Amino acid sequence: MNKNAFEDFDIIVIGGGHAGIEASLISAKLGQQVALITLDKNKIGLMPCNPSVGGVAKGIVVREIDALGGEMGKAADATALQFKLLNTSNGPAVQALRVQSDKIAYARYMQEVVSKQKNLTVIAGAAKNLLITEGKINGVELNNGEIFSTKIVILTTGTYLQPITYKGKESQVEGPDGEKKVINNISQQLQGLGFKLKRFKTGTSPRILTNTIDFSGLKVEPGSDLLLRFSSRSDYTKLLPLEKQLPCYLLHTNEKTHQIIRDNSHLSPIFYKQDIGTGPRYCPSIEDKIYRFADKERHQIFLEPESKQLDTTYIQGLSTSLPAEIQAEILKTLPGLEKAVEAAAQGLMAGINASRKLKNQEPLILGRDQAYIGVLIDDLVNKEITDPYRLLTSRAEYRLLLRHDNELSREEQRELEVNIKYQKQIENQLKEVKELSKYEARKIPHDIDYLKIDNLAEEAKEKLTKIKPASLGQAQRIAGINPTDIQMLNYYLNKNNF
Known part of the structure; x- marks a missing residue:
């Protein structure tokens, strides 16, 4: 760090949207010194698109966020204009809560929570550069020249990272609602570091x-x-x-x-x-x-x-x-x-695991049978994403186990009725989970050289090297990896005593 360096932080979160709020709050609650860098303090928690929280599958994620100590559920409850249970004519596996939020009240609620959180400092400014030495992050530089040192950076910039808005043939470098304060340099820096960036389109309504x-x-x-x-x-x-x-x-x-x-x-x-x-x-x-x-x-x-x-x-x-x-x-x-509500879940998990890393603890990894958050992250990591990801109940193979009504057993009578009616299906899914858990428990060393594994398809070698799955369970869900590849990989792990 040079003479312009300012305060030291354990974790710096860049971006004050849904993900950034959850990442910074949970990290601070876990005892880390955290900085939340946002373009405008008065726009933390802003809902520039549809002002709602939850919906099909996503409503269950909001409850999972709450169970993990997140804030989104409380904020949505406190600032709701309408509560609605969706898909009531269908089975319990696809029912979910949706809240129409008061966008002004929601943002103010989150701003107050963030401002009162111990160990959390809010910094207004635009991140210009990630400071990296020998492949390790050690700070963030703002557009005004201020530098803050850190051990971990969590990027939650959303649509404010090198954005372009279109209205017909007119285009502007700006964020939602005509926001001129945006972040441009970080994209080029990430590309220079070898990250493959994709541009997705997210339109909005008048x-x-x-x-x-x-x-x-x-x-x-x-x-x-x-x-x-x-x-x-x-x-x-x-x-x-x-x-x-x-x-x-x-x-x-x-x-x-x-x-x-x-x-x-x-x-x-x-x-x-x-x-x-x-x-x-x-x-x-x-x-x-x-x-x-x-x-x-x-x-x-x-x-x-x-x-x-x-x-x-x-x-x-x-x-x-x-x-x-x-x-x-x-x-x-x-x-x-x-x-x-996908962003808030990712931010929350990033904050939890950043804190666990600083404490030399194993990361918290939620399985596909444990939470929709587990489904969300597993899909994003292991499947090729070609369009903006949307979480659906159909993506969860164990959705009867991940219902709206059984998070923390908050509605015990309703849960009892569901368990009786769908007992056989639930038992079958639990058997599948038990069988597949064997693959999830079979860990893969991070530094394994897939190119040395005989009889592994070339496509499998390429994708496994790129994605670096943590377990056989993750490996088998990667697009293009077939059962034979998993067998060869498992044989190699056993043979070499991994």
Whole structure:
């Protein structure tokens, strides 16, 4: 460090979104001296896209975050505009809680929690460089020249890392909501260090003034008439009762909507620009929907309140990168408008394991049979990701064991009913877990040379060398690794007494 070096920290977290909040809070709670570097202290916990928490599969992750000591569940409970239990007509394995959040209240809640957390220092600024010596991180330099030393850096920059926004053929180097404070240098530095970076597209929807909407002909989507909460630490008596919750509304696009989009599709960067990045498979833009599902006569749209302190409504299902004037034309075709949690889980686990590393403890690794967080991280590490990842119940092979209602056994009677009804299926999944746990327990040395293993396919050697799985269980889930490869690898480990 040079003479400009400032305070020393055990861990520095860069980025104050969902992931950064959880990473910094849990690290500080575990006794580390932590710095959270954020572009703007007043935008910690900002929800620039859809202001909601939870949903299918993700709602269960929020409860898992809470069980591990995270804050998202408490924040969502305390700032909810609406609580809704999804998929109630289906089995318990796919039911999940979703909260429509007050985006202003949520951000303020998180800012207050962060500011009061012992061992946590918030630093306003843009990270310019990661300071690395002989392959080891030892500090972070800000744009203003300040330098902070550290042992571990957790990057949680989200869409503020070298972002580009598109509105038709107009593009800007900026983050969500026109945010000009962004981080650019870190991307080039990561590439220089050998990391392969991919650009993904995450669109957002226009907002409209709530007082311009005619709600009379729209279908009301109320909250659920149940005692619902994400966090076991939230007091039911202090949660927003159903009669005070704000409704959402359902409407649909029509042929006029679709025709305007078809007529102007050439203005969308999805079609005219090849390197914009891959969009989310399960949440496509409206122009992508019209193109990919040309046989559909309509697509559903939800109107969702953003905050009691704002006169704006979020239009879920109308994500687009068309020019602003075309967006306005589209809105005029919609009835009533004729006059707009994966990250937190990763941040939490990064914070926990950064702290455990500094204490020379083994990392906390959640299995696919233990938590949706385990499924999420295992997929991201071991599977080739070609589009923005979305956690779904279908990705969890043991979803009957990972239900909404059995986290910390908070609803014991409901859990008892489920266990009786699905006892045979649960027993079968437990048998599968026991068999597969043998592979999970078979650890693989980090420095193993896969090129020396005879009879291992070349593709397997290449992917195993790149990903470096920690166990045979992880290895067998890597795309392109077949059962024969696993047998050869297991034989090699046994033969060499690993």
